[in-house]
Amino acid sequence: MKDVILTGVRSNDEPTLGNYLGAFLPMVRLQREKAGEYQVNMFVPDLHSFTTPIDHEGLYERTIKNLKYFVAAGLDIDNADTNIYRQSYVPAHSELTWILDCFTYMGEMSRMTQFKEKSTNEDNISVGLFNYPVLMSADILLYGAKWVPVGDDQKQHLEITRDIAIRLNNKFGELFVVPEDWKKQLDFSARDSGVRVRSLTNPDKKMSKSIDDPRGTILLSDDPTDAAKKVMSATTDSVGAIHFDWENQPGVTNLLQILALLTNRTQNEVTAEWDGKTSYGDLKKAVAEAVQAFLETFQARYNEVGKEALISKLEASEEAMNIVANETLVRVQAAVGLRPKA
Ligand code: TYM
Numbered sequence: 001m002k003d004v005i006l007t008g009v010r011s012n013d014e015p016t017l018g019n020y021l022g023a024f025l026p027m028v029r030l031q032r033e034k035a036g037e038y039q040v041n042m043f044v045p046d047l048h049s050f051t052t053p054i055d056h057e058g059l060y061e062r063t064i065k066n067l068k069y070f071v072a073a074g075l076d077i078d079n080a081d082t083n084i085y086r087q088s089y090v091p092a093h094s095e096l097t098w099i100l101d102c103f104t105y106m107g108e109m110s111r112m113t114q115f116k117e118k119s120t121n122e123d124n125i126s127v128g129l130f131n132y133p134v135l136m137s138a139d140i141l142l143y144g145a146k147w148v149p150v151g152d153d154q155k156q157h158l159e160i161t162r163d164i165a166i167r168l169n170n171k172f173g174e175l176f177v178v179p180e181d182w183k184k185q186l187d188f189s190a191r192d193s194g195v196r197v198r199s200l201t202n203p204d205k206k207m208s209k210s211i212d213d214p215r216g217t218i219l220l221s222d223d224p225t226d227a228a229k230k231v232m233s234a235t236t237d238s239v240g241a242i243h244f245d246w247e248n249q250p251g252v253t254n255l256l257q258i259l260a261l262l263t264n265r266t267q268n269e270v271t272a273e274w275d276g277k278t279s280y281g282d283l284k285k286a287v288a289e290a291v292q293a294f295l296e297t298f299q300a301r302y303n304e305v306g307k308e309a310l311i312s313k314l315e316a317s318e319e320a321m322n323i324v325a326n327e328t329l330v331r332v333q334a335a336v337g338l339r340p341k342a
Contacts, residue, residue: 001144002037002038002039002081003038003039003146003147004038004039004040004041004143004144004145004146004147004177005030005031005034005038005039005040005041005145005146005147005148005149006040006041006042006043006139006140006143006145006147006148007023007027007041007042007043007148007149007150008042008043008044008045008048008087008136008139009023009024009044009045009066009070010044010045010046010048010049011044011046011049011059011062011063011065011066012049012052012054012059012062012209013054013062013209014062014209014219014220014221015066015069015209015219015220016197016207016208016209016217016218016219016220017197017207017217017218017219017220017258017291018151018196018197018206018207018208018217019209019220020069020073020220020298021195021197021258021261021262022150022151022152022195022196022197023149023150023151024069024070024073024075025073025261026149026189026195027040027042027070027075027149028070028073028074028075029189030147030149030189031074031075031076031079031082032074032076035076035079035081035082036081038081038147039081039082039083040079040081040082040083041082041083041085041143041145041321042070042075042082042083042084043083043084043085043086043087043139043321044063044066044067044085044086044087045087045135045136045139046059046063046086046087046088047087047088047093047094047135048087048132048135048136050126050128051126051128051129051132052118052126052129063086064307064310064311067084067310067314068302068305068307068310069220069302070084071305071310072298072299072301072302072304072305073298077309077310077313083317083320083321084310084313084314084317085314085317085318085321086314086318087139089314089318089321089322090142090318090321090322090325091322092138092142092322092325092326092328092329093135093138093139093142093325094135094138095329096138096141096142096325096328096329096332097131097134097135097137097138099332099333099336100134100137100138100141100164100168101131101134103164103167103168103171104134104137104160104164108160108163109130109131109133109134109160111156112133112156112157112160113156114153114156114157115129115130115133133156133157133160133161134160134164136154136157136161137157137160137161137164137165140158140161140179141161141164141165141176141177141328142324142325142328142329143321143324143325143328144176144177144328145177145179146177146179146180147179147180147185147188147189148161148179148185149185149188149189150185151195151196151206152195152196152206153196153206155182158179158182158185159181159182161179162178162179162181165177165178165179166178168332168335172335172336173335175331175332175335176328195257195261197254197257197258198250198251198254199213199216199217200215200216200217200218200230200231200233200234200235200251200254201213201215201216201233201234201235202216202235203234203235203250203251203253203254204250215230215233216230216234216235217230218230218231218291218295220295220298220299220302221299222295224291224292224293224295224296224299225292227288227291227292227295228288228289228291228292229288231255231284231287231288231291232284232285232288234251234254234255234284234287235251236249236251236252236255236280236284237249237250237251237252239252240278241276241277241278242256242274242275242276242277242278242280242283243275243276244256244267244271244275252280252283255283255284255287256270256271256274256283258287258290258291259283259286259287259290262287262290262291262294263290
């Protein structure tokens, strides 16, 4: 059995540059480097989509579209060690979630920062929003995934997955593979810190499709010239010189990060090039050009991705994943007393 690398990106809305840099790119890179030695599971957590209100009409097609984005980003769907699937096509995800729910505590769930952030100022907060880290745990534990490359904002969810897995293993014997801790995950994906692309207008917040912040968010479907304009009007600071400093200069630092990732250079290299310079305008221009060039190439590639090959890959993976996931589910059902012991 090969070790499993697993990650998912919701398809609620158009993906952002943050999704691309934080998830698509590392995943594609990992696939290119590690498939063969590892099994790579890349799935769309479509059940996670309505933890916050969405346009249900468009969800199905957007899911397909998102997967096409992955292919445009370089994911090789002909690779035999790669599985591409939709969460809702593997019912074991929902079933395992319920069981895990009963071993997860209100206290630990209430500490999830993402829940706190997303539920502030909302009147009707769904139980789904509160509970979704447990569904995420099921997503990971069903496949015995050791490696879960995700952005910084998902760190707590990975940690709670580890806690739940360890808790059940202690109670019922070795049921689950425990995913590796955050530090090891970063080393594995060759990142020294989690990528967290910030909003261009509000650089204290992450760039997010669910926040109503169109000027601060670059969508993968944005017109490349419009996207460049967004970068040119990004919020910076009044320090007067460029430094890589998330604390005091988050806007400028965000731009340096985007530039390094898009031009495939190390952060140190890009930071050294700009450090101490005083023209924020020049930096914005360099980033705007990089963003525009990236979107032009990316969108051209996207238009060439065929739907048929993608659908047949999905169907084949979903069949295979149902077998793997059901094996885990039956093992858990037996352990908790729902099925006879093997
Ligand atoms: P989601 O759909 O919100 O985001 C998908 C991935 O994109 C990363 N990301 C970012 N990275 C850097 N900067 C940003 N501004 C940014 N915005 C988003 C996220 O960290 C994530 O890696 N719960 C997950 C999806 C999920 C999942 C899983 C992931 C469900 N089950 C199991 C891994 C394993 C989520 O909502 O991601």
